[in-house]
Amino acid sequence: xxxxxxxxxxxKYFHSSFGLRYLLANMGDLKDSTLMMEFTILQHPIEILxxxxxxxxxxxxxxxxxxxxxxxxxxxxxxKKIHPEIVVVLGGxxxxxxxxxLPVVQDADYVITGEADLTFPELCKQVL
Numbered sequence: 044x045x046x047x048x049x050x051x052x053x054x055k056y057f058h059s060s061f062g063l064r065y066l067l068a069n070m071g072d073l074k075d076s077t078l079m080m081e082f083t084i085l086q087h088p089i090e091i092l093x094x095x096x097x098x099x100x101x102x103x104x105x106x107x108x109x110x111x112x113x114x115x116x117x118x119x120x121x122x123k124k125i126h127p128e129i130v131v132v133l134g135g136x137x138x139x140x141x142x143x144x145l146p147v148v149q150d151a152d153y154v155i156t157g158e159a160d161l162t163f164p165e166l167c168k169q170v171l
Contacts, residue, residue, distance in 0.1 A: 044099045045078035047167055051106035051135070052082045052091070052114050062106050062135065062159075069160045073167055084110060088117040092125070100129060102170055104163060107135040107147060116147040123150045130170050134159045 047070075049063045063079050070077045078098055082091045091114075095103065103122070107115050119131055132153040139156040142148045153170075155162050 046076040046101045046171060047073060047104065048078050048080055048095055048098055048100040048102075049104045049106075050080045050082065050091075050095060051108070052084045052086070052111035052118075054084060054110045060106055065160055066104065066163055070164050070167075073164055073171075077167075084114050088114050088121060092118055092121050095122075096126070102130040102132065102167055104132045104134065104167075107133050107137040109137055112137050112145070112147060116145075116150075119147055119150045132163065132166060134163065 049066055051060045051063055053060060060081055063081065067074065067077060067079050080095060105115055105119070122129060122131065130153070131151045132155060133147065133151045134155040138145065138148060138154050142154055142156070148154055153166060155166070
């Protein structure tokens with residue numbers, strides 16, 4: 044069980060997300076209650092959602108990139124239908140600019156634009 048899950052869908056299994064590792068390293072007092080989970084775009088969003096929900100998070104931070112925006116949109120929509128109380132925070136290059144018209148943003152609770160190394164842990168503290 045983790046209060047916070049940091050996740051993204053990588054293009055391939057051997058590609059790892061530097062952004063998630065950077066956020067995890069900056070979680071401070073929340074680091075022990077934060078779990079990093081990486082997936083690939085080849086995995087079905089419902090399968091990913093099931094694996095994340097088994098950790099019983101209160102907040103999920105998701106990195107959104109050009110290669111995963113469609114799958115992340117499906118993931119967030121399904122999550123909010125099943126567990127609307129779980130807080131979803133989006134970040135990454137695809138939501139940092141011109142995000143108003145993106146469907147993925149409509150279901151998210153928060154969007155962090157730009158670098159999130161200090162902003163994300165502070166938001167987590169306020170929300171939790």
